[in-house]
Amino acid sequence: MQVETSPAERAAALTGANIIHEILASGVDFVVSVPDITTSEGLLRELAKMPKPRLIRVCKEDEGVGICAGLAYTGKRALLLIQQTGMLDSINAIRGVAVEYALPVCMMVGLLEKEPGVPPRQSKRYGVRIVEPILDAMGIPYHEIEEDADVGRIRPAIDEAYAGAHPVVLLIGRRPA
Amino acid sequence: MMKRDDCLKALARHVTDADIVLPVYSTAFDWIDIRPSPLNYLSHGAMGLASSHALGLALGRPDKRVIVLDGDGSLLMNLGTLVTIGEAAPPNLYHFVCENGTYEANGGHPIPGRGNVDFAGFARSAGYRAVHAFSDLKNFEQQIGALLAEPGPLFVDLKIVSSGAQERDYSRIHGPHVRKAFRDALGAG
Numbered sequence: 001m002q003v004e005t006s007p008a009e010r011a012a013a014l015t016g017a018n019i020i021h022e023i024l025a026s027g028v029d030f031v032v033s034v035p036d037i038t039t040s041e042g043l044l045r046e047l048a049k050m051p052k053p054r055l056i057r058v059c060k061e062d063e064g065v066g067i068c069a070g071l072a073y074t075g076k077r078a079l080l081l082i083q084q085t086g087m088l089d090s091i092n093a094i095r096g097v098a099v100e101y102a103l104p105v106c107m108m109v110g111l112l113e114k115e116p117g118v119p120p121r122q123s124k125r126y127g128v129r130i131v132e133p134i135l136d137a138m139g140i141p142y143h144e145i146e147e148d149a150d151v152g153r154i155r156p157a158i159d160e161a162y163a164g165a166h167p168v169v170l171l172i173g174r175r176p177a
Numbered sequence: 178m179m180k181r182d183d184c185l186k187a188l189a190r191h192v193t194d195a196d197i198v199l200p201v202y203s204t205a206f207d208w209i210d211i212r213p214s215p216l217n218y219l220s221h222g223a224m225g226l227a228s229s230h231a232l233g234l235a236l237g238r239p240d241k242r243v244i245v246l247d248g249d250g251s252l253l254m255n256l257g258t259l260v261t262i263g264e265a266a267p268p269n270l271y272h273f274v275c276e277n278g279t280y281e282a283n284g285g286h287p288i289p290g291r292g293n294v295d296f297a298g299f300a301r302s303a304g305y306r307a308v309h310a311f312s313d314l315k316n317f318e319q320q321i322g323a324l325l326a327e328p329g330p331l332f333v334d335l336k337i338v339s340s341g342a343q344e345r346d347y348s349r350i351h352g353p354h355v356r357k358a359f360r361d362a363l364g365a366g
Binding site for chain 2: 029054056057058059060062063064065066067068069070071072073074075076078092093095096097098100101
């Protein structure tokens with residue numbers, strides 16, 4: 001049975017096409033990804049159909065950190081599309097490669113099990129609540145992408161990461177339609 | 178078995194000034210003395226990731242040969258990289274593993290599966306275009322030039338023993354000047 005959504009809920013929707021538009025507008029040449037259930041249908045499935053950016057499927061997220069670093073040296077932009085569990089698993093790579101070497105590793109991170117509309121720090125899920133404090137401790141800037149009104153943060157965040165030579169994390173807080 | 182520095186000297190004779198080389202740990206300390214170059218990419222940030230950095234470089238600069246000099250312990254830490262490289266299939270990526278069966282830079286402890294693990298078999302089943310293994314220096318010297326002239330991704334398992342004691346000044350690998358030199362050299366050509 002289809003669940004009825006209220007006008008407020010519809011207004012708060014997040015659209016994959018809008019996110020992809022911003023990814024393309026950011027000049028991203030490569031998307032490097034381990035599938036994430038939050039972004040699986042609205043983002044990764046659609047990106048996989050596109051000839052550009054080129055999709056590189058990796059076995060583990062820390063590989064992607066290295067690949068994005070190598071690409072950064074060549075002047076090619078990349079986006080690492082993963083789940084927060086994979087980001088947590090890759091903390092040492094992010095620490096060593098992206099933070100200590102000051103490289104623009106741009107991560108788009110689906111927040112598994114985050115409740116739509118609830119800020120990550122207020123989630124009932126431990127695995128969601130800890131994400132932003134960990135990024136704060138690591139000194140990594142991040143942006144919450146919860147609804148379409150937030151999508152405009154993507155391009156400036158990626159541009160700034162490359163201009164300032166630092167990593168950035170874009171936290172996807174609900175499944176994009 | 179081959180001595181690692183003998184093996185690297187044989188390889189160095191076929192590496193050009195335009196090639197990017199990513200050596201890891203003990204191999205890196207041998208290599209930067211044997212063949213110093215600003216296009217030596219030495220800062221990998223976390224153990225096991227050299228071949229992943231190499232894949233990014235190979236995809237971003239298809240005009241250049243990218244040569245990884247991996248370690249067996251390092252490769253075991255990132256085995257999925259073989260599958261990722263096999264699928265991405267960059268024709269300019271050349272992946273060597275110096276197999277000595279130990280974590281040489283971390284006390285010389287044996288790797289898991291020492292002597293039983295078939296690195297060449299892993300690479301073959303992961304989809305590398307060509308896979309070779311060498312334990313004889315003369316054979317390696319005779320074939321390495323031709324192998325590097327073929328398209329990749331190529332995987333070569335080098336059965337080696339250590340070159341002996343090393344002075345390990347890690348600032349030669351992790352120092353910011355190393356990364357700046359690489360960035361400048363890559364940007365210049």
